[in-house]
Amino acid sequence: MNYTVLIGGAAGQGMDTLSELLTKSLKRYGFFVFKHSDYMSRVRGGHNFIQIRFSDKPVYTYEENIDIIFALNKETIDLHKGRLKEDGIILADKEVSEENNILALDLEDTAKNAGNSRAMTSVGMGSIIKMLGLKSDKALKVMEDTLKESILDVNMNAFSKGYEMVEKRFNLDSMNDGRILIDGNTAVAMGAAAAGCRYYCGYPMTPSTTVLSNMEKWSHGLGIFTEQVEDEVAALNMALGASYAGVRAMTGSSGGGIALMSEALSLAGIIETPVVIINVQRPGPATGLPTRTEQADLRFVMHSGHGEFPRMVISLRNVEDAFYQTTRAFNLAEKYQIPVILLSDQYLADGATTTVPFDFKKVKIERFLHEEKLPEGRYKRYELTESGVSPRIIPGKFEDKVVLVDSDEHDEYGNITESAQVRKDMVDKRNKKGALLESEIQEPWLIGVESPENLIVCWGSVYGPVKEAIELLVEEEISIGALVYGDIYPFPIKLLQEKSKSAKRIIDIENNSTAQLDGLMRQFALIKSDIKILKYDGRAFSIDEVYRRLKEVIE
Amino acid sequence: MTCEYDLYDPSWCPGCGNYMIIKALKQALEELEIPSHMAVIVTGIGQAAKMPHYIAANGFNGLHGRALPPAIGIKLSNKDLTVIAESGDGDTYGEGGNHFIHTIRRNINIAHFVHDNQIYGLTKGQGSPTTAMGQVTTLQYDGVKVEPVKPLALSLTMGAGFVARGFSGDIPQLVELMKEAILYSGYAHLDIFQPCVVWNKVNTFQWYKDRVYKLPEDYDYTDFNAAYKKAMEFGDKIPTGILFKVEKETYEDRFEFIKNGPPLVDAELNPMDAEKLLNDFY
Structure with a gap:
């Protein structure tokens, strides 16, 4: 039925x-x-x-x-x-x-x-x-x-x-319930709450606003500070202050608001202060289509912010993924002292779906704060270590130790410097963390047949229609499967390399006009798609459309 | 535990007003016996914003114009810390004008020291939001064509509960003003005149010295109208001291869990605490 x-x-x-x-x-x-x-x-x-x-x-x-x-x-x-x-x-x-x-x-x-x-x-x-x-x-x-x-x-x-006043027309019976009904934005907010986020500030912007309003609703019960602040510039700068002081902090917006956060994103990079940011995408450029959907900010969030610094970008595929990936984002942000960006979109944000209740017991909170005794002398917030990650303490918790962070290039203490050697050391230090991140990234989900002749690649919320369309096509005994990317930057390449070998054609399905994922595949895996199925009318794919357009290119 | 705030020698120009301000700041913090690891200096970018590099307190040297937002984030996360936002006139009233307005509306318990030399120093002599109309600068060759901001009148009308002005040439008064601002429960705005010896040839040390006068002993700083009058007094005579001070509920006290709970940073984090949220979704 x-x-x-x-x-x-x-x-x-x-x-x-x-x-x-x-x-x-x-x-x-x-x-x-x-x-x-x-x-x-x-x-x-x-x-x-x-x-x-x-x-x-x-x-x-x-x-x-x-x-x-x-x-x-x-x-x-x-x-x-x-x-x-x-x-x-x-x-x-x-x-x-x-x-x-x-x-x-x-x-x-x-x-x-x-x-x-x-x-x-x-x-x-x-x-x-x-x-x-x-x-x-x-x-x-x-x-x-x-x-x-x-x-x-x-x-x-x-x-x-x-x-x-009406007659029966269909004959449905009730079944067993026990599931929850939740939309993407609420799942993200719930993930943040489960992860111990104590600070979520933002500025209203469709379609991201309900992340903020959910946090606001739960703030008093859970002790989460939430506020509608003056602008997105304040939202991220405040979050960085909160994170510096030691609480788990998050902010979010849609494309325009994320654009305003670019400078502070770069700040997060150089002061190596963890933060989680959600971009609930809507079609741009500029105001675009406020209440519609698109996946066009992938390149934007990969490159947003001036200068070079490590970051992680995770796209959310469904409500369950939204919950668990949000909790994971907080751990990654603190482990590597970096900004982690979550990518959702209006379609996932507003679409309510039934799902198995989230398992809060599976959620792990890992802070990676330095708690042991520190050596004598001034605390080095940016101590050069083999991994690039410095022991992080928070202000006020170690007597006689102070914590200095600086948006200027700085030495190990956090003091401003123009030394060529220190500059190079600090760039290398930050880049090392980026290289380490590659050991954390998760390969895409593989759905459909194990070694498909028709290999679909897609990311984020396109998962839903692609999954159901593939099920229909597999029933027709078509050799088809998909790699659905969640972690997308750094870009995971192993499964793509493996599956592309046996594929006759690679079909890229995205909710944008420039096939941004295809660009990433070329850049990081030297693999390109053969066919692109793109949709950029502001609407999400239906199963029927994916099915129809796949049939056109397969036959 | 130490309240010793000395660190490096600053790299400001000889004769810069910032030397007096940092001296006063260290003295104020030491006299208040605030342990250095419990104080945080938050700045933006500019000459004044280099403060955290020269003082042995916690420091957050952020972005131009953005000293206040991280200061708010820090204070809300750990109410036990003494948080001081510090930056120049350009940083505070220009690039950071929006944050300034909304921080006043919040009335969060931080002290805000604005080093006001009526010129841009770090970027070499352009007009600032407090540069006088008509003043010739390194950029405004034929004179500034916009009205200056009146910082104290602005914070007063926005509802600030503590509004004061100091002068880097009077350290004993400045120390007292800083201590009052730090002890004030709420947002305390202290605008501090300082000469820029290199770029501002109009508002020199002597210019300020000839004009500033201390508010009289019997001045009633709880009288808003009197304070407004004093805030607008900017000519041959300019008043210094506390122009306005009243008790107001602080922002953080409007959040029950912050007011009566431990600092947010000390909260035990347990995912199971949030599990009850699921109940609304069955």
Whole structure:
């Protein structure tokens, strides 16, 4: 089984609440769910839609074909009716449309009778649950758990009326639940909280804002300092102050905000102060498409910041990966005293997915702070060591030892210097850490067949649609598989070298227009892709699109 | 435990006001008996910003204009540290103007010493945000064409609870002002006049000496209107001392877990503490 419900309308019609309730209900009925929002950069009006796909098997992305459209306005019907499956149905208020094959219900009046015309979405939800053939209990419980007391009765009443007014069309049974439903940004925030992050400041920027708002929500319970600061310049400079003082610190934004952090990123590099930064990508350049998705900042975060200094870039592939990689990022940042950049995107950030609950017992916090006695004399914050990593202490914890960090080139004590020899030693020291990082990097995930003739390469959130498309193609006995990169800089080359040998063709799939991963492969592995499947219209790949475009190039 | 703050000899020009300021700073910290490992000097970039290199305290010599954000990060992470942000007029009122405004709004418990010589020193003599209108500089050949910032009036109107002015030519007064600023619970803004002997031929040591006067004993520093008047007094006579001082709730005290808990840096980190967050997602 595999169903998709699409809810469409203008901003401000209550779609967010409805989709949240419906998605959570479907999860509680035991289905695997994926919720994908397509919204415009406006608070009222426009055309927004949300697709909720659910199945008895894990789902990772959205599909083009739809079973039920719940249209809150006429535009929704006009735009999406072509995607309706043969036995699909459109549900709308009679005022919206009374065309053929549309189930025009008296939603608004029913809601009015239930107590408030704004509860129209709950009438619709009742009807949808009934049409799917599900009992009403779990959905009502979700409403009870989610809605405010003051509007609960009206909405439950509206739901029941909606449930009564339609007939069953599908015959679904509930399954076992036990999973969580979470989006990418929340998973990142939860990873940071689990990793002991005590400092997250940022400036609102779509689609990164919910990382900040989640941290803010949890801050008092967990003792995490969060603040909406004056700008992104302050956000990263403050984080570096916090990290210098000894707390685990993180900040984040989307491309424009990350651009403002460039100078402080370079500062993190030279003062060798650990920090974790998340870039939730949206299409640029400049303001670009604020509420849409793209994977075009890979080169940007690899090179952002003036001068040469080591850093690590990790792209996030799904919500589970987002959680665990965020926890790992904090350890890597402290182990090597470097900035670690996480790359997400709007598609992963906003897409709610069911997943196995995160295992907090698996999370290890490794600080790598120097705690033993220090030698007599001044503390050398930048002591030259074989590994390039100097023993790091924090201010105030060692009597008579002070910690000096400096954005100027500095000697081992942290004091400003222009010595040619010291400069060279310090550059070498920092670069050694970069070389060491290569021992930490994880090879990409291999999915599909073990030694595919058709070798896909991709990174980050493209994982979802690629995984599901490959499953379909493997069923057709096509020799296909993919390397899905998480760690992406330093660039892991072993598996690529190995798998490319037996591949007939390498197909690069990316959500950008310049095939940035292909560039990295050429640069670091001297391997290039043969075919590129690129998408840069601001939308994420659907399974269907990946499947279709792969079929075109394989056959 | 030591409160001895001497380190290297500075590389400032002979006669630079910074020599007096560093002398006063060391004396203030020593008289307050703050152990050197518990004090942090945070600076941006400029001549004044070299301070951490010449004083045996913890130091964070960051980016131009960005002394305040790391100072805030440090103080919030470890409230037991004495945090002093220190930088020049260009760093603070120019490049870092936005941070200056918002740091005042926060009222975090740090002291902020601005070395104000009304000129850019490190980059060789360009006009600064406090250079007078019409003054000829190495860049503004035919005179500065913008109004100078009035730093004390700005911090007052933004709501700062401690606003003061010192002069590098009066070390005993400067030491007292620094001590008051460090002891003040909240954001303390101390603008310090200093001559730049190389690049500012207008605002010389003598220029300041002829103009500065101490606020009288009976001056009421809790009177905002009086303070505002004094902050705008910038001509033949310029007042020094504490212009304004009132008690205000500090930023960190608005966070219950910071106010009543141990410093954030001492928190025991355990991933299991966050596991309960999952409950909302079932």
